[in-house]
Amino acid sequence: MVTILFVLLFQDGPTWMNYGRIQIGMTRQEVSSIVRQPAVPEISDDDRFSVGFTMASHQMRQEGELWRSDAWRLWITFDKEQRVTGKMLEPHQVDEVAEMMKRAKLRKLRSQ
Numbered sequence: 001m002v003t004i005l006f007v008l009l010f011q012d013g014p015t016w017m018n019y020g021r022i023q024i025g026m027t028r029q030e031v032s033s034i035v036r037q038p039a040v041p042e043i044s045d046d047d048r049f050s051v052g053f054t055m056a057s058h059q060m061r062q063e064g065e066l067w068r069s070d071a072w073r074l075w076i077t078f079d080k081e082q083r084v085t086g087k088m089l090e091p092h093q094v095d096e097v098a099e100m101m102k103r104a105k106l107r108k109l110r111s112q
Contacts (some may be wrong), residue, residue: 012036014074019089028082
């Protein structure tokens with residue numbers, strides 16, 4: 001039982017538990033010690049796009065740094081002093097509409 005609790009509390013990467021431990025005002029180093037994995041070095045357009053669009057989430061996806069796992073995407077913004085100014089955790093799931101649009105575009109390009 002203790003082992004299961006330990007594993008749940010101290011998983012690497014973006015998790016609900018790690019998200020909850022990250023607080024506004026923390027330093028980048030403090031975030032790194034919680035997440036224990038490097039941020040994604042190059043964020044793709046697919047990462048930045050989401051059907052669940054709000055102005056706040058759009059801004060977070062444009063300005064934030066990303067940590068990704070099979071289940072979650074953790075976005076964090078930092079100020080000039082490298083302190084957390086915002087955070088967002090969202091499910092890392094395939095967007096079916098976006099995937100259909102990509103396949104249609106590829107079919108169109110291949111038929112030309």
